[in-house]
Amino acid sequence: CKNNMAELVAKNLESLVDELHDYEGVGLFTKQEIRAIASKRRTLEYGISKRIVRKEDYLKYIQYEINLECLVHKRRKLMGLRVDPKRKSNFATVRHVHQLFQLATKKFKADVSLWIQHAQYCQKQGGHRKLSLVYGTALQYHPHNTSLWIAAAKAEFEANKSVSAARNVMLKGLRLNPESERLWWEYFRFELLYVDKIRKRRKVLDSDEDLEEDISDAILQYEAASIVLRNALKTIADNPAFCAKFLTIAQLFEETESLQENIYSALETAFPESEEAMDVLSRKPFSSLMYQAAQGKTVPSDSDYLTAEDDCLVWYKEAIQRVCTVSMWDFCLVFCFERLVQNSTKGDELAVSQRVQRTFRLLEEASSQEKLSEKFELNRIDLSLQVGSPDRAREFSLKATKIHRDSVEVWNKCLSVHCQCFPGETKAIFQIFESAVKTVSQEASLCLWLLWVEYCQVHACEATEGVFSRSCETPSSVAETMKLAYIDWALTTGGLAKAREVYQSLLSVHPISWSLHEKCLYVENFQVPPDSQVLRSLYRKATEDYGKNYPDLWIDYLRFELAASEKPAEVVPVIQWRALKALDGDLVSNFVEKCACLGLQPPKRTS
Numbered sequence: 001c002k003n004n005m006a007e008l009v010a011k012n013l014e015s016l017v018d019e020l021h022d023y024e025g026v027g028l029f030t031k032q033e034i035r036a037i038a039s040k041r042r043t044l045e046y047g048i049s050k051r052i053v054r055k056e057d058y059l060k061y062i063q064y065e066i067n068l069e070c071l072v073h074k075r076r077k078l079m080g081l082r083v084d085p086k087r088k089s090n091f092a093t094v095r096h097v098h099q100l101f102q103l104a105t106k107k108f109k110a111d112v113s114l115w116i117q118h119a120q121y122c123q124k125q126g127g128h129r130k131l132s133l134v135y136g137t138a139l140q141y142h143p144h145n146t147s148l149w150i151a152a153a154k155a156e157f158e159a160n161k162s163v164s165a166a167r168n169v170m171l172k173g174l175r176l177n178p179e180s181e182r183l184w185w186e187y188f189r190f191e192l193l194y195v196d197k198i199r200k201r202r203k204v205l206d207s208d209e210d211l212e213e214d215i216s217d218a219i220l221q222y223e224a225a226s227i228v229l230r231n232a233l234k235t236i237a238d239n240p241a242f243c244a245k246f247l248t249i250a251q252l253f254e255e256t257e258s259l260q261e262n263i264y265s266a267l268e269t270a271f272p273e274s275e276e277a278m279d280v281l282s283r284k285p286f287s288s289l290m291y292q293a294a295q296g297k298t299v300p301s302d303s304d305y306l307t308a309e310d311d312c313l314v315w316y317k318e319a320i321q322r323v324c325t326v327s328m329w330d331f332c333l334v335f336c337f338e339r340l341v342q343n344s345t346k347g348d349e350l351a352v353s354q355r356v357q358r359t360f361r362l363l364e365e366a367s368s369q370e371k372l373s374e375k376f377e378l379n380r381i382d383l384s385l386q387v388g389s390p391d392r393a394r395e396f397s398l399k400a401t402k403i404h405r406d407s408v409e410v411w412n413k414c415l416s417v418h419c420q421c422f423p424g425e426t427k428a429i430f431q432i433f434e435s436a437v438k439t440v441s442q443e444a445s446l447c448l449w450l451l452w453v454e455y456c457q458v459h460a461c462e463a464t465e466g467v468f469s470r471s472c473e474t475p476s477s478v479a480e481t482m483k484l485a486y487i488d489w490a491l492t493t494g495g496l497a498k499a500r501e502v503y504q505s506l507l508s509v510h511p512i513s514w515s516l517h518e519k520c521l522y523v524e525n526f527q528v529p530p531d532s533q534v535l536r537s538l539y540r541k542a543t544e545d546y547g548k549n550y551p552d553l554w555i556d557y558l559r560f561e562l563a564a565s566e567k568p569a570e571v572v573p574v575i576q577w578r579a580l581k582a583l584d585g586d587l588v589s590n591f592v593e594k595c596a597c598l599g600l601q602p603p604k605r606t607s
Helices: 002-014 017-025 031-049 055-079 089-107 112-125 128-141 146-159 163-176 181-205 223-235 240-250 257-270 275-282 284-294 302-322 326-342 349-368 374-386 390-403 408-421 426-439 446-459 461-471 476-507 514-525 532-546 551-564 568-582 585-597
Strands: none
Touching: 002 031, 017 031, 017 089, 031 055, 055 089, 055 112, 089 112, 089 128, 112 128, 112 146, 128 146, 128 163, 146 163, 146 181, 163 181, 181 223, 181 240, 223 240, 223 257, 240 257, 240 275, 257 275, 257 284, 275 284, 275 302, 275 326, 284 302, 302 326, 302 349, 326 349, 326 374, 349 374, 374 390, 374 408, 390 408, 390 426, 408 426, 408 446, 426 446, 446 461, 446 476, 461 476, 476 514, 514 532, 532 551, 532 568, 551 568, 551 585, 568 585
């Protein structure tokens, strides 16, 4: 087997000898460099000739050959050598790279990235025929890979300059993948792009003459794109988002008004009760204005924008009358807030004010119909604050807590408004906090407790500790964080004595989290000087609770005793023995290795 591999490697290298002779003959490389190239190729050949070969072995060899080709090109340019078509060395490396890619893709047919890399190399080298061949072979193995079909069509259109070949690739892809939304969109985009290029070319030439093709007026009016659209909507008939995407694509090209009208008609006819379709249709007046502006056909004023927006809202209200749902109202309000955000820094103050008033009016209307979603309840509060109306923000936030009682975000927003805008109303704020923590899920109440203690520290210091104590009685996921915050607060306000009082109280109540032990040890270790008795007690408690899973805890304990104990020779072996008995089997070896790093020998077993 080894002899066969050696023979194969020798045969492959022999085919590259003439190329190396040419390199040496024209002076591109010295003899020593030629030997180095041959040696490196031999090593790489053995890498791809072994029984179990990896993709990386091929890629390493390919990258070496590409780098070699770049070096040859640079040296030829520096030496002023012309490319002689008769010399084998001029194209040998490129052919070799193609051969290596062919071997790799044959071995790893399922790896799409290899096919893509080969195609990219072909395109970089200008091998258009080879490019088509690579994509054609790849698609035989991956007929349902949408991205590959699109890449192949793009290569035919842009690199090979063949419209018919690109169209054939798209059609074949759709025959095999008729349900692929992306393929339909890209085929539609391709037909639009093709016509757009012809239009721009005619504008440059300022004539219908000198064109390579005889293009009919129907094609120039996007007839091919219209056919693609009809076929797509017949094939995928129950998806308004799929249909709406065609509109977005059409709006990227010039003179597509009639095509856009066809899409609007299709949406209105096929999806009369669809909220998503009605959203697209309702935006039509504004989208049309923006399209005209993008094409340079008009320069809209603030008045034009407001008129178009009002026309859109007329459509939205008609849609809401037909389908009065929270989702339909959301679509309408999303449009309003988009216009509010996009024009808040533009236009005159009157236009901005009109948009704000209109948005508040619609929010109130949705709320009166009980169709205002939680998202827009929060947006209404934020908008009230932005326009400098904290009283309205408070009113809306309190109302929202009654409608969305289980929402932590709503309660948090309500409390934030009160704490920021009305911090002096302590009694009312405490009542809201009480209602909030009783109403929402305890597992999700962490942000409320943190906000409560933050408020207390500034405006009700005497109540802070009571709030901390109550928060520590919540479920472990919330209490764990609050206990750590409690210790930090005690250390900051009352010093070490207060912090010890707090953490000793917390350590007396189970369950005790690992993070709590870490916090207590952290506080004591950073005292100057540290209290050895307190630390020893904490380490004992921590190892009793978590000694089974944390070898580093035992190591820290040993370090402490080595530094602080009066009789380390007696104490340390006892701790080591306790650790070996407590730790899980997989962690024992890790502990022993770390003990060795401390210069500690394994303890002798005592009876």
